[in-house]
Amino acid sequence: DTGVSQDPRHKITKRGQNVTFRCDPISEHNRLYWYRQTLGQGPEFLTYFQNEAQLEKSRLLSDRFSAERPKGSFSTLEIQRTEQGDSAMYLCASSLPTGGSQYFGPGTRLLVL
Amino acid sequence: AQSVTQLGSHVSVSEGALVLLRCNYSSSVPPYLFWYVQYPNQGLQLLLKYTTGATLVKGINGFEAEFKKSETSFHLTKPSAHMSDAAEYFCAVETGNNRLAFGKGNQVVVIP
Numbered sequence: 001d002t003g004v005s006q007d008p009r010h011k012i013t014k015r016g017q018n019v020t021f022r023c024d025p026i027s028e029h030n031r032l033y034w035y036r037q038t039l040g041q042g043p044e045f046l047t048y049f050q051n052e053a054q055l056e057k058s059r060l061l062s063d064r065f066s067a068e069r070p071k072g073s074f075s076t077l078e079i080q081r082t083e084q085g086d087s088a089m090y091l092c093a094s095s096l097p098t099g100g101s102q103y104f105g106p107g108t109r110l111l112v113l
Numbered sequence: 114a115q116s117v118t119q120l121g122s123h124v125s126v127s128e129g130a131l132v133l134l135r136c137n138y139s140s141s142v143p144p145y146l147f148w149y150v151q152y153p154n155q156g157l158q159l160l161l162k163y164t165t166g167a168t169l170v171k172g173i174n175g176f177e178a179e180f181k182k183s184e185t186s187f188h189l190t191k192p193s194a195h196m197s198d199a200a201e202y203f204c205a206v207e208t209g210n211n212r213l214a215f216g217k218g219n220q221v222v223v224i225p
Contacts, residue, residue, distance in 0.1 A: 004156070006156075031211070033211075033212070033213075035213075040122070040217070040218075041217055041218070042203050042205070042215030042216055042217050042218050043157070043203075043213070043215050044215070045212040045213065045214070048211060048212065055211075056211070056212070058212075091156055091157070093157075098211075101147070101159055101162055102159075102213060103159065104149075104156035104157040104158070105156050106154075106155055106156045107155070107156050109154070
């Protein structure tokens with residue numbers, strides 16, 4: 001079990017640029033979650049997938065954000081036209097179906113200048 | 114909607130003393146409750162969880178938590194703090210739609 005991995009670990013970008021993050025879940029986990037964590041706060045739910053289906057999106061996920069999980073394995077989170085308010089840690093987690101604990105990756109820290 | 118409250122953003126404890134972090138939840142359904150720990154610039158690591166059954170739950174690194182339905186609480190304790198316990202701790206409740214709702218966290222400082 002190699003755990004949840006995320007890439008990149010850090011990203012610095014200029015306002016208005018697009019960024020894409022990748023998450024590789026634990027191999028047998030069919031649920032995958034994205035959260036956002038700002039300084040001094042707990043993580044906030046963004047969206048989750050069961051296999052390749054995106055089953056829920058938070059209202060925090062504006063139309064500039066899109067997430068995919070095309071083959072039910074890894075997932076990508078894209079932010080278009082980044083804004084300074086998008087600066088945060090983006091966390092990915094995975095779990096087995098109902099009742100399974102969520103295991104988190106190390107996160108991608110985004111800084112928008 | 115399900116939510117958790119963690120009071121006191123910073124908690125200082127002397128090495129060897131009791132660690133007590135308080136968590137109160139709000140839930141319209143029987144809750145699944147979690148405690149996670151986060152070290153600087155890292156993701157969250159699961160300490161322990163309560164789903165059903167025994168209300169005293171033991172986790173990793175000597176931590177335990179007790180689910181008290183009458184008090185809507187799930188406080189985290191460790192009898193003797195170690196320097197390596199310095200980190201941020203988050204309580205979370207799983208909502209019926211699989212998302213976790215987190216508290217604001219407690220930053221624990223261990224004083225030698």
